[in-house]
Structures are given as C-alpha cells and as structure tokens.
Amino acid sequence: MTVIRGATTIAKDTPQEISVAVKDLLDEVFQENAIKKEEVRSFVFSLTADIHSYHPAKAARECGYDYAPLFACVEPEIDGGLKLCIRLMLLIEQTENRTAKHIYQRGAKVLRKDISEIFNVALDGPAGSGKSTVAKILARDYNILYLDTGAMYRACALKALREKVSPKDSKGVEKLLPTLNLKVEYKDGAQHTILDGEDVSLAIRENAVSMAASDISAHKAVRLKMVEMQREIAKQMSCVLDGRDIGSTVLPNAKFKFFITADSKIRAERRYKELQARGQTVEFETLHEEIVKRDKQDSEREFSPLKKADDAYLLDTSKMNVDEVVAKIKSIIQSKI
Ligand code: DC
Numbered sequence: 001m002t003v004i005r006g007a008t009t010i011a012k013d014t015p016q017e018i019s020v021a022v023k024d025l026l027d028e029v030f031q032e033n034a035i036k037k038e039e040v041r042s043f044v045f046s047l048t049a050d051i052h053s054y055h056p057a058k059a060a061r062e063c064g065y066d067y068a069p070l071f072a073c074v075e076p077e078i079d080g081g082l083k084l085c086i087r088l089m090l091l092i093e094q095t096e097n098r099t100a101k102h103i104y105q106r107g108a109k110v111l112r113k114d115i116s117e118i119f120n121v122a123l124d125g126p127a128g129s130g131k132s133t134v135a136k137i138l139a140r141d142y143n144i145l146y147l148d149t150g151a152m153y154r155a156c157a158l159k160a161l162r163e164k165v166s167p168k169d170s171k172g173v174e175k176l177l178p179t180l181n182l183k184v185e186y187k188d189g190a191q192h193t194i195l196d197g198e199d200v201s202l203a204i205r206e207n208a209v210s211m212a213a214s215d216i217s218a219h220k221a222v223r224l225k226m227v228e229m230q231r232e233i234a235k236q237m238s239c240v241l242d243g244r245d246i247g248s249t250v251l252p253n254a255k256f257k258f259f260i261t262a263d264s265k266i267r268a269e270r271r272y273k274e275l276q277a278r279g280q281t282v283e284f285e286t287l288h289e290e291i292v293k294r295d296k297q298d299s300e301r302e303f304s305p306l307k308k309a310d311d312a313y314l315l316d317t318s319k320m321n322v323d324e325v326v327a328k329i330k331s332i333i334q335s336k337i
Contacts, residue, residue, distance in 0.1 A: 001041065004033055004100045006088035007108035009143040013084060015054035022059040025088060025105055032101045035092060037067050044089040045072040048082065056086050082108065083143055107142030118238045119144075121333070122246035125260035126295045126306060127210070128267030130317050130325060134260065135242040137326050142240075145186065147233055149243035149250070150213065151193045152226050154204035155182050157212035159195060167215035174221045184233070207275065207282050207290075214294045217244075218301040227304070244298055247309035256333050257312035260325070264292050266318050 008025045010017040022045075029035070043065060045056040057070035075087075085108060121138060123131045132148060139146035157167050159180055165172040183194040192201050203209070216222055223245075230250050234241060241250065247257035262270075268288035275282050298306040308314060313332055317325050 002092050002094045002100055004029055004035075004088075004090040004092065004102060006090070006103040006105075008086050008105040009082065009108050010051070010084045010086065010106075011140050011143075013051050013053045015059075018051070018054040018056060018086070019059040019062065021086060021106070022056045023063040025086070025103060026060060026063070026065050028105065029088065029090060029103045032103060033092075035090075039092045039094075040068040041091040041093055042068050043070045044091070045070070046075045046087045046089075047072065048085045049074050049077045050084055051086070085143070107144065118235070119256070120234050120238065120251050120254045121240040121256040121258070121329075122251055122254040122309070122312070123240060123242040123258050123260060124244055124246050124248070124306070124308065124312065125242075125258075126244075126264075126267065126298065127291050128271040129260045129262050130267075130270065130322065131242040131260045133322055134325050134329065135240045137322070138329065139240045141326075141330070142238070145233070145237055145239035146191060147184070147230065147239050147241045148191050149226065149230055149241055149246065151191065151201070151204055152182065152184065152229065153217040153222070154209050154213040155193050155195045155200055156180060156222055156226070157209050157216045158200055158204050160216055161209070161212055167212040170219050170221075173216060173219050177221055177225060180225070182229075184229075205278065207280060207287075211290060211294065214297050218297065218303070220303045223303050244306040245304035247312045248307045249304040252309065256336065257309050258315055258329055258332075259308035259312040260315050260317055262316060262318040264288065264295065267291055 006025050006029045008021045010021045043057065043060055045060070047056060055072055057072040060066070060070055123135050125131045132150070135146050135148070160167045160173060160176060163176060165176050167173065181196045185192045185194055192199050193204060194200070227250050230241065230246075233239065234251055243250065247254060247259065265288060268284065268291050271291065272282065272284050272287050275287075295306070315325065315328060320328070
C-alpha cells in the first residue's frame with residue numbers, strides 16, 4: 001500500500017469553496033501521480049475544526065471520486081496551526097513502481113508550522129501602487145496574516161492630530177509616543193487598528209490623515225517603535241506585510257520581497273476611485289499633487305526611506321490589473337519555495 005498526501009486551504013467556510021478546493025486537490029493528486037481508479041483503496045480526509053459547512057468526502061463523491069470508501073474526520077485545534085485546511089491521505093495499491101508525489105495547494109505546504117518555517121512576504125511601494133489590495137489577496141490565498149504597516153503610522157498621525165500636536169514637530173511627537181496606546185487586532189480575517197481602546201480603522205483612512213502619516217513616519221523615534229512592533233508580529237507568524245521599508249529595514253531577511261510601483265497619475269486615479277467608493281470627495285488634481293509630495297517625502301526622509309531593497313523584485317503595475325499582479329507574485333513565490 002502507498003500513501004499519497006495532499007493538503008489545501010479554503011478562504012471561507014462555504015460549500016462552494018470546499019467543493020472547488022477538494023476537486024482541485026484530487027485532480028492534481030491523480031494527475032501528478034498518474035493514479036488509476038482500480039488502484040485506489042480509500043480516500044481519507046481530515047479537516048481543521050473551523051470547517052463546518054460541507055463534507056469533503058461528499059464533495060469528492062460529487063466530482064466523480066466515488067469508487068473507493070471515503071472517510072473524513074476533524075483534526076484537533078492546534079495553537080498556531082493552519083486555519084481552514086483540508087488534508088488528504090490517499091491509500092493506493094501499489095501496482096507500479098513509483099514515488100508518491102504529495103500535493104500541497106494554496107499555501108498549505110509552506111504554512112504548516114510543523115513542517116516549514118514561518119515565511120514573510122514584504123511588499124513595498126509608494127502610495128496607491130496597489131500593494132494593499134495585492135497583499136490582502138495573497139494573505140487570503142496563503143491563509144496567512146496581512147499586516148498593513150501604513151495603518152500603524154496612520155494611527156500615530158491620528159493621535160497627534162487629536163492631541164493637537166503637529167506631526168512635523170519631532171519634539172512634540174516624541175513626547176506623545178509613550179502615551180501611544182496602539183494595538184493591531186484581527187477579526188474575521190481583517191485588520192483592526194485600535195487606538196486608545198477605540199477602533200480607528202476607518203478614521204485613519206481620511207485623506208487628512210494620509211499626509212500627516214507621511215510627516216509623522218519621518219521621525220526616528222516613531223519608526224523605531226513601529227518597526228519593533230512589526231518585527232514582533234512577523235516573528236510569530238507567517239504574514240504579508242506592506243509598507244515602505246519592509247524589505248529594506250523591517251525584515252531584511254524576508255524570503256520574498258517585492259517592490260510595487262506605478263505611474264503617479266495612475267496611482268492617483270486608483271486612490272481617487274477608492275475614496276469615491278467610500279463616499280469621500282477629493283479633487284483628482286489635489287490627490288495627484290499629494291501623492292507626488294508624499295512620494296518625495298517618503299523617499300527622501302533620513303530614516304528608513306521608501307526604498308527598493310536590492311534583492312526585491314520590481315513590479316511596475318501601471319499596465320497590470322490586480323489579477324495579473326497577484327499571479328506574477330505567486331509564480332515568483334512558487335519558484336522560490
Ligand atoms: O501605505 P499608507 O498610505 O497607508 O501609508 C501611510 C504613510 O505611512 C506613508 O505616506 C508613509 C508611511 N509609512 C512608512 O513610512 N513606512 C511603512 N512601512 C508604511 C507606511
């Protein structure tokens with residue numbers, strides 16, 4: 001008897017996600033191992049305890065894998081274990097002399113803490129380059145954390161604005177720092193930025209906060225504090241971090257580093273649409289000017305400026321849509337695993 005293993009993850013606990021993931025996994029396992037129907041003795045699935053909406057065994061039967069007994073069981077919850085994961089153990093009668101090719105899809109392999117190291121993806125780039133959209137998708141697909149580091153600088157800026165301290169005033173800001181009560185929490189897979197006990201995730205997206213965040217992020221004391229928090233999070237779990245200095249300063253040893261950029265007009269257009277969708281009205285020209293100003297300020301500051309790490313992969317997304325950017329990044333990650 002030979003055992004072939006496989007694992008995959010789902011983004012959401014829905015019958016459709018489970019059906020698609022199970023089919024994809026089985027299709028690849030069968031194809032890669034050239035398995036014949038008559039060789040199969042049993043399909044055994046195990047799923048993490050956060051999956052409730054459908055039976056993987058039923059999903060397998062429905063897509064034609066119904067010629068051997070199917071069994072599914074729930075795995076105990078393990079601290080730091082993979083979320084929303086379906087594992088497969090396929091028992092086959094060995095009729096040919098071959099080596100089992102185990103299949104891991106949708107980040108399942110790299111994310112299993114028991115068999116692999118924590119891995120971080122650094123996504124840097126200027127405002128509006130699309131890095132947060134891409135980071136969210138990557139984190140969802142790999143089932144790892146998305147850490148929006150810009151939100152942390154935005155929260156610092158909001159604190160200063162609320163306390164009537166100019167974000168440019170380095171002495172004032174430094175005095176404010178010990179009173180900064182900032183937490184990053186995750187609920188339903190989304191990052192929530194908590195300032196002094198209040199969820200400010202929406203407030204920090206106001207356009208007025210953007211420039212203030214750029215101002216405040218130039219102070220060395222602010223950066224030291226934020227970078228320490230970011231490193232602590234990245235040390236504990238696999239995550240995608242987006243920012244300006246992740247690859248160059250925060251995680252110089254990150255395995256995967258990307259620098260995403262695009263023409264400033266295109267970035268302004270993206271931000272314009274984003275703000276419009278949120279019901280905020282800003283003149284396009286003003287937005288463009290602010291983006292150019294922020295680029296300059298973020299790139300020219302003395303401490304950890306916006307900079308492409310030497311070993312980061314440069315991606316100009318001016319003429320690419322989100323799907324294309326995600327596909328490109330995934331293919332590079334895949335080739336380095
Ligand atoms: O990505 P964003 O627009 O939310 O970032 C807001 C500001 O925070 C940005 O102008 C520069 C600063 N920032 C930074 O200096 N370093 C980071 N890692 C992330 C953001």
